[in-house]
Amino acid sequence: MTKHTKVVPATPLPWDIGQVNQGRFPAYPIFSDKAVVTEVAIRARGGSCQDALYIAHACNSYLKLVEALRYILAHPGDSAQTKRGEALLRELGETE
Numbered sequence: 507m508t509k510h511t512k513v514v515p516a517t518p519l520p521w522d523i524g525q526v527n528q529g530r531f532p533a534y535p536i537f538s539d540k541a542v543v544t545e546v547a548i549r550a551r552g553g554s555c556q557d558a559l560y561i562a563h564a565c566n567s568y569l570k571l572v573e574a575l576r577y578i579l580a581h582p583g584d585s586a587q588t589k590r591g592e593a594l595l596r597e598l599g600e601t602e
Contacts, residue, residue: 517543519569521562523555534558567598 515521517538524535524542533545534555546558574594578587 520566523558523562536562
């Protein structure tokens with residue numbers, strides 16, 4: 507059985523995106539309050555900052571997802587878990 511290692515970012519969350527760096531391939535920096543984490547180069551025709559926004563959003567949501575899963579596992583059958591799950595899905599933009 508493989509042992510799983512906890513993965514944490516080297517740069518503190520939350521992350522955000524900055525202004526586009528113009529060039530042959532426009533690049534959007536992803537940064538924290540400490541430093542630039544990386545840049546997302548938009549190479550696809552018609553590309554936009556959506557990829558950089560999605561990366562920052564997913565990274566910032568990770569801890570909330572882990573917290574929700576731990577709560578659900580600790581409270582099986584608790585009707586409050588449904589409300590927490592729905593609230594998290596709303597926050598992530600995953601409701602219809």
